Amino acid sequence: MPELPEVETVARGVDQHLRGDRIVRVWLTDLPQPFKTPPARMGKVLAGRAILAVHRTGKHIVFELSAPGEKSAPATAQWIVHLGMTGRLLVAESEQPLAPHTHARLGMASGRELRFVDPRRFGRLQFLDLGRTQPFQAPGAEPLTIGAQPFAALFGGRKTAIKAALLNQTLLSGVGNIYADESLFRAGIRPSRRANRLTGAELERLRQALRQILKRAIRLGGSSVSDYVDADGERGFFQLEHCVYQRTGQPCRHCQTPIRRILLAGRGTHYCPKCQH
DNA sequence: CATTTCACCTGGTGGC
DNA sequence: TGCCACCAGGTGAAAT
Numbered sequence: 132m133p134e135l136p137e138v139e140t141v142a143r144g145v146d147q148h149l150r151g152d153r154i155v156r157v158w159l160t161d162l163p164q165p166f167k168t169p170p171a172r173m174g175k176v177l178a179g180r181a182i183l184a185v186h187r188t189g190k191h192i193v194f195e196l197s198a199p200g201e202k203s204a205p206a207t208a209q210w211i212v213h214l215g216m217t218g219r220l221l222v223a224e225s226e227q228p229l230a231p232h233t234h235a236r237l238g239m240a241s242g243r244e245l246r247f248v249d250p251r252r253f254g255r256l257q258f259l260d261l262g263r264t265q266p267f268q269a270p271g272a273e274p275l276t277i278g279a280q281p282f283a284a285l286f287g288g289r290k291t292a293i294k295a296a297l298l299n300q301t302l303l304s305g306v307g308n309i310y311a312d313e314s315l316f317r318a319g320i321r322p323s324r325r326a327n328r329l330t331g332a333e334l335e336r337l338r339q340a341l342r343q344i345l346k347r348a349i350r351l352g353g354s355s356v357s358d359y360v361d362a363d364g365e366r367g368f369f370q371l372e373h374c375v376y377q378r379t380g381q382p383c384r385h386c387q388t389p390i391r392r393i394l395l396a397g398r399g400t401h402y403c404p405k406c407q408h
Numbered sequence: 409c410a411t412t413t414c415a416c417c418t419g420g421t422g423g424c
Numbered sequence: 425t426g427c428c429a430c431c432a433g434g435t436g437a438a439a440t
Contacts, residue, residue, distance in 0.1 A: 250417080251417045
């Protein structure tokens with residue numbers, strides 16, 4: 132579900148509601164899956180810290196946390212949230228009913244509650260002590276800010292399909308199945324093309340297409356194809372502008388040719404056979 | 409190494 | 425209505 136635009140939208144919403152608030156209570160599920168940091172430890176180390184800021188890097192949401200009992204910078208810890216396929220991060224009033232599959236609840240000094248809900252449990256929560264470890268860094272480059280040369284260099288030696296390369300988070304961080312398909316459509320490139328066979332002009336078209344689509348999707352609050360919602364429980368609107376993703380058999384918005392679906396890198400892949408070469 | 413495949417989970421949909 | 429196959433925004437380990 133959540134790719135860069137959805138994660139950015141959620142991070143902004145949480146930042147708006149909870150910046151400056153303090154974690155006073157922590158409840159975590161008994162199920163083991165969602166935790167990269169053991170829950171017993173995470174419950175202890177989060178309590179008492181103020182949320183200084185919340186931001187996104189790649190598909191990860193990063194909470195900058197004060198030292199326990201402090202209320203201002205510097206951040207001495209980070210809480211990292213990855214939403215997986217079906218994860219939600221919701222800011223709720225504590226009396227609001229609990230959604231099924233709620234795995235974490237952070238009670239705040241303001242009385243609000245931050246809730247992590249994730250039916251499939253592919254999401255992950257992690258605590259980083261900045262006294263012991265480096266600040267979180269996504270492995271790949273940011274697609275919104277990478278320049279033309281470094282972007283082209285990412286794909287130079289790769290024989291794999293360009294779509295598989297776009298999904299590789301160690302090259303670019305934040306691109307997932309929706310925005311890979313949509314940006315390849317916009318750039319007029321078939322998803323199955325070998326990455327190292329793209330021309331310089333094609334790669335630059337792809338970089339621009341990706342950037343424009345991601346920015347537009349952020350502006351529209353992301354894509355809600357099934358159940359994605361932001362920190363306020365609101366759906367996004369970019370799904371209304373999808374050209375190929377999950378439009379199999381429907382007419383291309385440019386040339387009316389039916390959109391095709393193939394399997395690539397194990398993922399459903401959608402493209403227009405006439406517009407994309 | 410680069411690349412591919414599969415397991416990890418729940419839930420929704422559509423065919424019979 | 426039930427049962428079953430298939431599909432879904434992601435990733436990381438194992439196999440090739």
